[in-house]
Amino acid sequence: MYKDTVLVIEVKGYRVRKDVTKDFARKEGVEHSRQKNIEKPLTQIKTVMNDLVENKIHKELNKDKKYYFMAVNMDNLPTSNFMSANSHDEFVSSNNVLNIKGLFSLSLEEFELFTEIISSMNKSFGEILDDYYDKFYGMALKNYFNRILRQIPDYHKKGPLISLKNEAEIKLNTFFSEL
Numbered sequence: 252m253y254k255d256t257v258l259v260i261e262v263k264g265y266r267v268r269k270d271v272t273k274d275f276a277r278k279e280g281v282e283h284s285r286q287k288n289i290e291k292p293l294t295q296i297k298t299v300m301n302d303l304v305e306n307k308i309h310k311e312l313n314k315d316k317k318y319y320f321m322a323v324n325m326d327n328l329p330t331s332n333f334m335s336a337n338s339h340d341e342f343v344s345s346n347n348v349l350n351i352k353g354l355f356s357l358s359l360e361e362f363e364l365f366t367e368i369i370s371s372m373n374k375s376f377g378e379i380l381d382d383y384y385d386k387f388y389g390m391a392l393k394n395y396f397n398r399i400l401r402q403i404p405d406y407h408k409k410g411p412l413i414s415l416k417n418e419a420e421i422k423l424n425t426f427f428s429e430l
Contacts, residue, residue: 256352256377257316259300261292262323289356292322293342301348319353319380326358353380357392364396371403 297320303312343351357365369376379399387395 255316256319256375257312258319258321258376259296260321260323261296263288263292264325288324289322292324293320293354293356296320296322297342297346297349297351301346304348314348314350316350317352317377318349319355319377320351321355321357321362323357323359323362352377353384355380355392361392361396364393364400368396368399368403372399 300312300318300320303309304314307313342354365376365379368379372379383390383392383395387398
């Protein structure tokens with residue numbers, strides 16, 4: 252499944268505007284944050300990838316692949332809340348070069364969960380993201396990713412990043428005990 256899929260990630264240092272996180276968010280603040288955190292990064296990905304494929308910059312990037320676009324920010328507005336089926340379809344159909352399968356906006360925390368999943372499971376990222384669209388769209392990505400992680404046997408005891416964390420802890424303890 253990996254051979255026919257491409258995950259394109261755009262990482263930004265953006266945050267959601269403060270006036271959006273308050274109890275009474277201003278419409279302008281929500282719209283500004285939506286454009287900055289979701290629309291602009293995804294449009295940037297689409298523009299760059301269209302150019303790469305059209306100009307045949309790399310033989311592996313072509314029209315036959317399935318593309319998943321992911322914008323990662325410091326925090327985010329859930330894509331499902333701000334990208335209706337119509338706007339999603341409009342974004343995808345405005346592109347005549349790529350076969351875009353999914354559009355996602357993730358916080359750093361959600362991205363970490365996503366990387367834990369793809370490094371711990373025998374599933375491709377395409378299968379995981381398609382499953383979200385097919386069965387769980389509208390659910391917060393963080394909840395969806397946590398649901399998957401809970402299904403991995405003994406995940407919290409022996410996940411791939413857990414061993415790295417444990418090793419780093421041992422090294423830090425050794426370092427400080429020798430001071």
